[in-house]
Amino acid sequence: MKVIPVYIEAGITGFESPAAxxxxxxxxxxxxxxxxxxxxxxxxxxxxxxxxxxxxDGDVLVVDRAEKVTNNAVIVAxxxxxxxxxxxxxxxxxxxxxxxxxxxxPITDADSFQIEGVVNVSFRLHKKIPSLLxxxx
Amino acid sequence: MFSLIDAVSFYARAEKVFDPAIRDKPVVxxxxxxxxICAVCPLARELGIPKFVPYFKVKSFLAKHNVIVRSSNxxxxxxxxxxxxxxxxxxxxxxxxxxxxxxxxxxxxFTCIDDWHAYGHVIRKAVWRETRLPVGVGFGSTxxxxxxxxxxxxxxxxxxxVAVINDDIARKEILSRMSLTDVWGIGAKLGKKLxxxxxxxxxxLATQSPKAMKSQFGVTVExxxxxxxxxxxxxxxxxxxxxxxxFSTRSFGxxxxxxxxxxxxxxxxxxxxxxxxxxxxxxxxxxVVFVSSSPHDEQYYKRSMIYEFPVATDxxxxxxxxxxxxxxxxxxxxxxxxxxxxxxxxxxxxxxQQQDLFNPSINNFQLMQCYDGxxxxxxxxxxxxxxxxxxxKWAMRRSFLSPSYTSKWSEIPKIIC
Numbered sequence: 001m002k003v004i005p006v007y008i009e010a011g012i013t014g015f016e017s018p019a020a021x022x023x024x025x026x027x028x029x030x031x032x033x034x035x036x037x038x039x040x041x042x043x044x045x046x047x048x049x050x051x052x053x054x055x056x057d058g059d060v061l062v063v064d065r066a067e068k069v070t071n072n073a074v075i076v077a078x079x080x081x082x083x084x085x086x087x088x089x090x091x092x093x094x095x096x097x098x099x100x101x102x103x104x105x106p107i108t109d110a111d112s113f114q115i116e117g118v119v120n121v122s123f124r125l126h127k128k129i130p131s132l133l134x135x136x137x
Numbered sequence: 138m139f140s141l142i143d144a145v146s147f148y149a150r151a152e153k154v155f156d157p158a159i160r161d162k163p164v165v166x167x168x169x170x171x172x173x174i175c176a177v178c179p180l181a182r183e184l185g186i187p188k189f190v191p192y193f194k195v196k197s198f199l200a201k202h203n204v205i206v207r208s209s210n211x212x213x214x215x216x217x218x219x220x221x222x223x224x225x226x227x228x229x230x231x232x233x234x235x236x237x238x239x240x241x242x243x244x245x246x247f248t249c250i251d252d253w254h255a256y257g258h259v260i261r262k263a264v265w266r267e268t269r270l271p272v273g274v275g276f277g278s279t280x281x282x283x284x285x286x287x288x289x290x291x292x293x294x295x296x297x298x299v300a301v302i303n304d305d306i307a308r309k310e311i312l313s314r315m316s317l318t319d320v321w322g323i324g325a326k327l328g329k330k331l332x333x334x335x336x337x338x339x340x341x342l343a344t345q346s347p348k349a350m351k352s353q354f355g356v357t358v359e360x361x362x363x364x365x366x367x368x369x370x371x372x373x374x375x376x377x378x379x380x381x382x383x384f385s386t387r388s389f390g391x392x393x394x395x396x397x398x399x400x401x402x403x404x405x406x407x408x409x410x411x412x413x414x415x416x417x418x419x420x421x422x423x424x425v426v427f428v429s430s431s432p433h434d435e436q437y438y439k440r441s442m443i444y445e446f447p448v449a450t451d452x453x454x455x456x457x458x459x460x461x462x463x464x465x466x467x468x469x470x471x472x473x474x475x476x477x478x479x480x481x482x483x484x485x486x487x488x489x490q491q492q493d494l495f496n497p498s499i500n501n502f503q504l505m506q507c508y509d510g511x512x513x514x515x516x517x518x519x520x521x522x523x524x525x526x527x528x529x530k531w532a533m534r535r536s537f538l539s540p541s542y543t544s545k546w547s548e549i550p551k552i553i554c
Contacts (some may be wrong), residue, residue: 038223039267041155041543047554061552065267076552078157083552097554112161116269131547 052098208535257299281364386478
């Protein structure tokens with residue numbers, strides 16, 4: 001629930017702030033970046049195969065499980081016991097990379113495969129935060 | 138219409154949500170201090186691993202079958218529980234969270250739904266999609282029938298995660314396939330007594346005369362029989378009833394022999410009990426304080442003492458003081474203490490306390506309000522009685538703890554690109 005805090009005022013004050021009536025909630029990054037907060041989790045990108053879609057090593061991926069999966073979407077999947085971030089080709093059952101160096105990976109019956117969610121948002125910290133990088137160890 | 142929705146082996150399944158490497162493997166979760174197995178995923182159940190056995194007894198068996206062992210990750214379970222409850226809450230106009238993985242729904246203005254079975258699957262699918270937790274969904278015209286349907290949805294062959302009791306055929310079919318103790322409100326003791334009367338299953342119980350049941354077993358069983366016959370007797374306020382006893386107890390991460398450390402642990406438990414008492418508006422009249430070594434030790438040592446307050450209280454200082462009054466009687470040097478705890482076993486309601494002419498109240502409402510206020514605002518444990526100083530020795534042991542995937546930035550899952 002979003003609540004605008006209203007502070008109790010004692011009787012003795014100076015001039016009331018002329019801006020008091022215009023007070024609104026401050027901008028929230030969550031509100032901007034999370035479509036379905038309840039169904040969303042964060043992960044850390046590891047590898048360079050998605051650079052063509054603007055996802056670099058060490059970026060934070062915002063994974064939305066409630067978003068509809070469409071052809072050519074950037075998704076996170078459980079592929080044989082690992083979380084991977086790829087482009088899904090729903091027509092040919094392929095996992096595509098966004099770089100010239102990685103061949104498309106076919107999804108076969110022998111693979112264990114589940115789509116975990118869609119990545120519509122990722123973000124990068126230009127000054128690295130040590131705690132975040134420790135996930136990669 | 139009512140519904141009960143709960144997660145299937147919640148702790149074990151929660152471990153799999155952010156760890157794809159163990160999705161297809163048998164997983165068990167251990168209790169506080171890695172003492173016993175408290176949750177078993179369906180794959181582990183197939184191996185015949187029972188719940189509530191001490192971990193050390195099955196350790197080699199688990200290793201032999203490559204079973205994944207995890208300590209209880211309460212940070213993760215709390216987050217997943219909240220997500221699950223949020224999804225479920227969207228599907229009805231009244232929602233009651235009953236436990237970490239169970240919630241009741243009440244559909245009051247949902248006359249448009251004619252296929253409850255299909256609606257159950259809509260809820261199940263949404264929870265699975267958004268949280269990756271499997272749930273069982275049961276519908277019934279009373280809370281007890283919803284609970285019975287929920288049992289059927291998960292445990293009885295022929296059901297696919299959803300069960301609906303909306304006519305007498307379904308009611309008879311499901312109840313007659315349930316044992317007495319599977320019926321909500323029928324414990325092991327009561328189940329035994331009822332089976333002496335020749336009752337075998339839930340349907341046998343439903344066909345008893347409520348009045349006869351009341352005279353023999355009391356009003357609770359009468360209500361259960363009525364509920365099994367589509368007559369609502371229970372409501373939210375009653376299922377969320379105040380606890381009749383409040384305990385705080387835990388085994389030590391490392392054995393404790395030192396009297397000072399044991400006293401500090403008991404004081405801390407006393408303080409926890411006091412906090413819980415105030416939260417539900419209760420006062421304690423009788424407090425039990427107990428200590429023990431491990432039942433697997435050669436010489437099992439176990440002592441408990443009851444302390445009776447002159448007037449019932451919720452004052453942390455007085456409740457912690459009670460520990461000191463009985464401590465000498467239960468402590469013995471040379472014992473490797475494994476477990477201790479404090480329990481409020483006789484409670485009064487703080488709103489209807491009888492005043493005593495000769496024993497003035499020992500409550501300190503203002504102080505406790507301030508104490509709780511500070512801890513609420515700045516985090517639990519910021520202010521604490523000095524006797525309850527924490528020691529690393531009896532911090533919880535969690536050797537197989539999974540990362541806090543959703544609550545620490547340093548532990549979010551790695552995703553290969």
